[in-house]
Amino acid sequence: MSSDSPKDGPGDAPSRLEDQPIGIDDRPALRSPSEQHPPQTGEAVLTKRGERTERAAAGCFTVSILASLGLAVTYWEGGQPQLEGILLALVLAGIGTGIVLWAKHFMPEDEVAEDRKPLVSSEDDMAAYAQDFEAGESSLRSRRLLVATGGGACAALGLAVLFPIRSLGPRPGKDLKRTPYAGGGRRIVREDGSPIRPEELTTDALLTVWPEDHTDAADAPTLLIRLDEEQERQFTPREGREGWTVEGVVAFSKLCTHAGCPVGLYQAEIGQLLCPCHQSTFDVIDGARPIFGPAARSLPQLPLALDDEGHLIATGDFSGPTGPGFWDRDR
Amino acid sequence: MAERPTRRRSPERLLTHKGARWVDERLGTANLARTALNKVFPDHWSFMAGELALYCFVVLLLTGVYLTFFFDPSTEMTTYTGSYAPLRGVEMTQAYRSALDLSFDVRSGLVMRQIHHWAALLFVAAIVVHLARIFFTGAFRKPREVNWIIGVLLLILAIFNGLFGYSLLDDQLSGTGLRIIYSITLSLPVVGTWAASLLFGGEFPGADIIERLYVIHILLVPAIITVLITAHLAIIVRQKHTQFPGPGRREDNVVGERMWPTYAAKALGLFFLTGAVLSFLGGVFQINPVWIYGPFEPAEVSSASQPDWYMGWLDGALRIMPGWEIRAFGFEIPNPFFPGVLLAGVTFGLLFAWPFLEARVTGDRAPHHLLDRPRQRPVRTALGAATLSFYIVLFLGGAADVLALTFGLSVNAVLWTFRFALLLVPPLVGWTTYQLCKELSARDGVPTASRVRVRDIPGRLRRGTPASEPAAGPQA
Numbered sequence: 001m002s003s004d005s006p007k008d009g010p011g012d013a014p015s016r017l018e019d020q021p022i023g024i025d026d027r028p029a030l031r032s033p034s035e036q037h038p039p040q041t042g043e044a045v046l047t048k049r050g051e052r053t054e055r056a057a058a059g060c061f062t063v064s065i066l067a068s069l070g071l072a073v074t075y076w077e078g079g080q081p082q083l084e085g086i087l088l089a090l091v092l093a094g095i096g097t098g099i100v101l102w103a104k105h106f107m108p109e110d111e112v113a114e115d116r117k118p119l120v121s122s123e124d125d126m127a128a129y130a131q132d133f134e135a136g137e138s139s140l141r142s143r144r145l146l147v148a149t150g151g152g153a154c155a156a157l158g159l160a161v162l163f164p165i166r167s168l169g170p171r172p173g174k175d176l177k178r179t180p181y182a183g184g185g186r187r188i189v190r191e192d193g194s195p196i197r198p199e200e201l202t203t204d205a206l207l208t209v210w211p212e213d214h215t216d217a218a219d220a221p222t223l224l225i226r227l228d229e230e231q232e233r234q235f236t237p238r239e240g241r242e243g244w245t246v247e248g249v250v251a252f253s254k255l256c257t258h259a260g261c262p263v264g265l266y267q268a269e270i271g272q273l274l275c276p277c278h279q280s281t282f283d284v285i286d287g288a289r290p291i292f293g294p295a296a297r298s299l300p301q302l303p304l305a306l307d308d309e310g311h312l313i314a315t316g317d318f319s320g321p322t323g324p325g326f327w328d329r330d331r
Numbered sequence: 332m333a334e335r336p337t338r339r340r341s342p343e344r345l346l347t348h349k350g351a352r353w354v355d356e357r358l359g360t361a362n363l364a365r366t367a368l369n370k371v372f373p374d375h376w377s378f379m380a381g382e383l384a385l386y387c388f389v390v391l392l393l394t395g396v397y398l399t400f401f402f403d404p405s406t407e408m409t410t411y412t413g414s415y416a417p418l419r420g421v422e423m424t425q426a427y428r429s430a431l432d433l434s435f436d437v438r439s440g441l442v443m444r445q446i447h448h449w450a451a452l453l454f455v456a457a458i459v460v461h462l463a464r465i466f467f468t469g470a471f472r473k474p475r476e477v478n479w480i481i482g483v484l485l486l487i488l489a490i491f492n493g494l495f496g497y498s499l500l501d502d503q504l505s506g507t508g509l510r511i512i513y514s515i516t517l518s519l520p521v522v523g524t525w526a527a528s529l530l531f532g533g534e535f536p537g538a539d540i541i542e543r544l545y546v547i548h549i550l551l552v553p554a555i556i557t558v559l560i561t562a563h564l565a566i567i568v569r570q571k572h573t574q575f576p577g578p579g580r581r582e583d584n585v586v587g588e589r590m591w592p593t594y595a596a597k598a599l600g601l602f603f604l605t606g607a608v609l610s611f612l613g614g615v616f617q618i619n620p621v622w623i624y625g626p627f628e629p630a631e632v633s634s635a636s637q638p639d640w641y642m643g644w645l646d647g648a649l650r651i652m653p654g655w656e657i658r659a660f661g662f663e664i665p666n667p668f669f670p671g672v673l674l675a676g677v678t679f680g681l682l683f684a685w686p687f688l689e690a691r692v693t694g695d696r697a698p699h700h701l702l703d704r705p706r707q708r709p710v711r712t713a714l715g716a717a718t719l720s721f722y723i724v725l726f727l728g729g730a731a732d733v734l735a736l737t738f739g740l741s742v743n744a745v746l747w748t749f750r751f752a753l754l755l756v757p758p759l760v761g762w763t764t765y766q767l768c769k770e771l772s773a774r775d776g777v778p779t780a781s782r783v784r785v786r787d788i789p790g791r792l793r794r795g796t797p798a799s800e801p802a803a804g805p806q807a
Contacts, residue, residue: 119356119357120359125361125362125365126352128365130348132365132369133351133364133365133368137347164443
């Protein structure tokens with residue numbers, strides 16, 4: 001509050017709000033001396049500074065007008081995204097800046113205090129409300145049979161209309177636990193449908209493959225990894241999966257057991273798979289066991305074999321449901 | 332309320348009381364809630380129509396949400412393989428396919444679809460009856476002009492959204508309707524060709540019309556309707572209800588039942604009954620059997636192509652209109668402009684303007700909270716009845732072909748009859764209504780056109796409510 005701009009002039013008191021002005025103008029520098037007692041009407045006596053500000057605000061509005069015309073022309077001429085964004089920004093900024101300048105320099109800035117009454121109603125009001133409510137409530141209360149059966153009817157209605165929710169989709173069934181590999185004997189193919197011989201795989205990269213005829217199956221993308229000699233020596237198959245490896249080639253589900261993202265990054269020299277979504281890391285040499293990150297289960301493994309022509313086939317489904325966990329996964 | 336007997340039983344322990352206190356300490360709502368509890372609703376059977384419209388809208392929202400889960404608003408072509416044998420192997424749009432699936436292969440789909448359709452029909456019907464009630468009792472007068480305008484807007488939106496809704500399914504009938512809408516849009520002077528092309532995304536049938544109508548039907552219009560209904564009701568609460576004159580009923584009070592608990596219970600009951608009627612209709616009475624119409628083929632049409640009832644007057648106007656077109660300066664005003672644009676524009680324009688027109692003619696600019704009985708206002712009532720009969724003739728004209736077929740008449744003769752009827756019936760109805768009003772008023776022994784007349788409405792008042800009944804103000 002600046003003491004050199006007393007706000008006790010007749011035109012200043014915001015008596016409508018039955019309040020006293022508490023703060024005045026905390027930016028006196030912006031006001032010219034002649035504005036210390038600003039007239040109540042908007043027709044302020046403009047000083048040089050005021051004239052400049054007014055011209056600036058008018059300039060903002062003018063820029064906005066021109067930018068709007070430019071926007072229309074830009075559209076007419078075929079449109080241009082960057083230009084459209086910039087021009088629209090200018091349109092809005094011109095209006096916004098103009099209004100703010102107008103408000104800051106040419107509108108009354110008296111601060112006023114508005115009383116804050118306690119939110120809570122008086123005891124008398126509460127009692128009056130309670131009495132009126134209970135007057136109705138008691139007529140409900142005195143018909144216990146109707147309250148019970150009427151409430152029951154509404155509850156039964158609520159139950160009955162829940163049933164059509166069932167129309168939204170099929171029963172989950174066993175789809176979550178089964179992939180097209182189930183049954184065994186299905187060839188493993190590339191995205192283009194071509195079968196794979198183990199010798200076609202290199203040790204420094206992984207290949208994403210699918211069950212033949214199901215290259216669009218979202219639950220069956222599979223990682224084929226060829227281990228180098230050192231890794232093959234270290235690789236210890238899980239119990240019961242001793243024959244699942246063919247000529248140093250292992251196959252795991254590509255779907256992360258955390259949230260189902262494809263585990264697409266392979267660090268071949270250390271044999272680690274990294275999921276790009278949440279950085280779960282799996283150790284291929286240890287049966288794709290999770291060694292870092294939020295994933296808690298190993299990637300399901302696919303049992304491999306060779307058919308008569310030397311192409312890779314799956315002898316059965318994955319060692320477990322692929323992808324993220326779910327409530328009845330083990331049931 | 333102090334004179335009412337109180338039976339307070341340790342209210343602090345009541346759950347409702349605790350809840351009320353919890354809310355009050357945060358929002359300070361005790362007085363507001365008490366005002367709501369004690370809000371007075373005057374009771375008259377004719378006040379029910381607006382309420383019915385509201386409940387129909389709720390049913391429309393509930394069933395509509397269910398339908399959106401299954402309907403596919405796409406014009407992509409597919410081959411039908413569903414369980415309705417006659418159409419198996421037929422090429423159709425995804426929109427029509429999903430409408431068939433909703434009807435045959437989605438459990439609870441058909442009943443929801445039909446309840447939705449019936450609710451739309453009754454929604455508009457309830458609005459029209461409500462509008463007639465407001466009109467004939469003079470409830471639109473100052474200070475209620477704003478709510479009258481909102482009401483007319485709601486009527487227009489309800490009609491359009493019903494039309495958009497049944498146009499989505501892309502069956503033969505709705506496709507025919509869309510083609511007529513396209514032609515009417517095209518008939519707009521100056522902007523018609525542009526408007527039609529922009530709305531439909533090109534020449535009919537257009538690439539985008541189904542998808543666009545879908546967004547308009549399920550999002551845009553319902554949102555606007557919801558906002559307008561909210562405003563409509565807020566204004567009613569602010570202005571309080573109108574009431575018929577009667578003992579103790581004055582311009583400066585409202586006499587009726589309290590909101591809590593009786594009126595609230597009645598309203599809830601009416602909501603359930605509305606739902607019951609709509610469910611019965613939707614379950615038992617087939618409506619819009621799109622599988623019979625087949626998928627839309629631009630080159631095909633069936634006779635007896637009638638729209639839903641609320642479009643009937645427009646369809647009738649299109650049929651009754653003589654074959655005039657205006658050509659001048661190298662431009663033309665196509666025939667559908669007159670019935671499809673001009674008539675509709677004048678209809679709704681007059682509706683919007685009526686409160687102001689009447690105030691200007693009568694010079695009555697005073698606020699009114701007591702209703703007129705229709706017979707007290709013979710001129711207004713006669714004009715209203717004549718206007719209604721005009722639209723009823725148009726509506727029946729929409730069935731000209733069906734009437735001709737049913738009664739073995741020539742379509743031309745039937746249409747000519749409707750052309751004459753359109754000119755003759757309204758004046759006749761107006762004159763009769765005027766005489767009837769005079770007669771009834773004379774029998775009542777009350778001169779007509781009196782301003783506010785305190786009269787007894789038979790059977791309306793059940794108890795002599797004191798005039799000092801607190802009108803639910805916070806100061807009460």
